[in-house]
Amino acid sequence: MTQHFDIIITGGGMVGAALATGLGRQGHHVALIDLAEPAPFDPHSRPDIRVSALSAGSEDYLRSLGAWTAIPAMRATPYRRLGVWDAANHPITDRLPEDLNHVEFNADDLGTSHLGHIVENSVTRLALWQTAQQQDNVTLLTGQGISSLSQNDQMATIGLEDGTQLHARLVIGADGARSQLRELAGIGTHRDQYQQQAMVMSVRYRGEPQDITWQGFYPSGPRAFLPLHGAGEQHPGETWASLVWYDSPARHEELMAMDDRELMMELRHEFPASLPKLTHIDARACFPIARQHANQYYSGRVVLAGDAAHTINPLAGQGVNLGFQDAWCLQTLLEEARLNGTDPDRQSLLAQYEQQRRPANRRMMLTMDVFYHLFSNEIPPVHLLRNLGLGAARALPFARNRVARYAMGLEEPPAFNPAQLASRLPGFDSLFGQKS
Numbered sequence: 487m488t489q490h491f492d493i494i495i496t497g498g499g500m501v502g503a504a505l506a507t508g509l510g511r512q513g514h515h516v517a518l519i520d521l522a523e524p525a526p527f528d529p530h531s532r533p534d535i536r537v538s539a540l541s542a543g544s545e546d547y548l549r550s551l552g553a554w555t556a557i558p559a560m561r562a563t564p565y566r567r568l569g570v571w572d573a574a575n576h577p578i579t580d581r582l583p584e585d586l587n588h589v590e591f592n593a594d595d596l597g598t599s600h601l602g603h604i605v606e607n608s609v610t611r612l613a614l615w616q617t618a619q620q621q622d623n624v625t626l627l628t629g630q631g632i633s634s635l636s637q638n639d640q641m642a643t644i645g646l647e648d649g650t651q652l653h654a655r656l657v658i659g660a661d662g663a664r665s666q667l668r669e670l671a672g673i674g675t676h677r678d679q680y681q682q683q684a685m686v687m688s689v690r691y692r693g694e695p696q697d698i699t700w701q702g703f704y705p706s707g708p709r710a711f712l713p714l715h716g717a718g719e720q721h722p723g724e725t726w727a728s729l730v731w732y733d734s735p736a737r738h739e740e741l742m743a744m745d746d747r748e749l750m751m752e753l754r755h756e757f758p759a760s761l762p763k764l765t766h767i768d769a770r771a772c773f774p775i776a777r778q779h780a781n782q783y784y785s786g787r788v789v790l791a792g793d794a795a796h797t798i799n800p801l802a803g804q805g806v807n808l809g810f811q812d813a814w815c816l817q818t819l820l821e822e823a824r825l826n827g828t829d830p831d832r833q834s835l836l837a838q839y840e841q842q843r844r845p846a847n848r849r850m851m852l853t854m855d856v857f858y859h860l861f862s863n864e865i866p867p868v869h870l871l872r873n874l875g876l877g878a879a880r881a882l883p884f885a886r887n888r889v890a891r892y893a894m895g896l897e898e899p900p901a902f903n904p905a906q907l908a909s910r911l912p913g914f915d916s917l918f919g920q921k922s
């Protein structure tokens with residue numbers, strides 16, 4: 487069987503489904519391919535272990551797609567405050583004023599109702615599949631992956647595992663960090679694995695839903711609390727939360743081998759006192775983390791978006807927020823092309839997409855690297871510098887609000903070069919290699 491479309495999207499994760507909705511609304515005939523469709527929402531289900539902090543910028547984008555209303559109607563937890571502190575014990579810390587190393591960002595200071603939402607990935611994805619499904623010109627193809635790609639002057643052809651051939655002018659790869667389409671298109675990547683990985687735990691605690699998300703930076707890596715919804719009638723007086731513990735693979739191996747009682751004791755001991763009283767550990771999983779950047783964002787009629795193009799250290803929760811910015815950018819350029827009657831596969835359009843998104847994604851990657859290296863470093867001047875940095879952010883409302891707007895996706899990252907800044911810090915030369 488052979489089918490023709492304007493645009494094929496491989497991968498219906500959050501980014502692919504957002505693109506299918508946006509491009510479908512513009513009138514393009516779109517095919518969205520994924521291995522599986524999302525499961526229906528069950529209000530009594532335990533939370534998805536994968537959750538994301540969605541910025542206000544992402545909320546605006548999802549609202550523009552008509553997908554946002556369904557998200558809080560299912561489950562989403564707004565946070566109004568964001569706490570960050572340096573938890574490393576060091577002789578220098580004892581000599582610094584108390585609380586210098588602690589900063590809190592607050593929605594009130596910005597005159598806004600919230601800084602962002604913590605949302606289960608399955609909820610965001612489902613809301614976007616529903617909006618994609620509502621477009622008559624979007625065809626959802628599930629249950630199998632892609633097996634081949636060929637391109638010529640006229641079109642690209644995607645072969646599915648059952649032998650179906652799909653033709654289109656443009657193919658978008660939104661099939662995640664291990665993108666098969668990227669590989670078939672011959673686009674390489676530059677990848678650096680971090681020494682830390684992220685262990686995520688779904689837990690319940692006694693108490694009401696909280697309006698703060700916080701992260702303490704320890705020498706072995708950050709430990710974070712992400713608030714979720716109330717646990718309902720099944721567990722009265724309890725609330726769900728997601729905990730993230732960054733550490734070495736060896737330490738995670740130990741933690742993963744523990745039974746729930748041992749792990750609970752470890753959490754009480756190792757997490758800060760701000761952690762509410764835990765009652766239950768529901769699920770745990772480890773995620774290797776890597777900085778990965780595609781060498782090109784496009785090749786011929788293939789263009790990449792989201793994790794297929796870039797993955798970053800999740801410590802500031804920016805991965806899918808960047809993916810949504812890619813989607814919005816590509817969608818806007820394709821809409822301009824449609825209105826001007828130009829082809830969606832024009833190389834200058836794809837080059838413009840890469841020119842706009844690569845520097846912004848790279849800036850965020852490098853900023854995360856600076857945080858990663860700055861906070862896992864015990865060299866005294868570096869320790870002092872980060873405490874002074876946090877102290878300055880705390881004392882200067884202008885700086886604090888700027889950082890908060892940046893984290894909310896409402897402002898571009900600062901135009902400084904973090905790698906250059908880092909290279910001036912003692913002990914950093916050995917840590918920073920070549921950047922993509």
Ligand SMILES: Cc1cc2nc3c(=O)[nH]c(=O)nc-3n(C[C@H](O)[C@H](O)[C@H](O)COP(=O)(O)OP(=O)(O)OC[C@H]3O[C@@H](n4cnc5c(N)ncnc54)[C@H](O)[C@@H]3O)c2cc1C
Binds near residue numbers: 521791
């Ligand atoms: C521990 C952790 C915490 C994180 N926290 C945050 C956060 O707080 N905020 C944030 O913004 N980001 C966060 N991220 C990053 C975020 O999860 C990713 O950036 C996001 O999931 C990427 O979305 P995507 O749609 O690009 O790719 P994916 O979510 O990987 O989706 C890819 C889709 O493609 C499909 N697919 C794969 N192969 C094929 C194939 N061959 N054919 C067809 N379909 C295929 C898959 O089934 C999947 O549906 C976090 C990441 C981690 C690891």
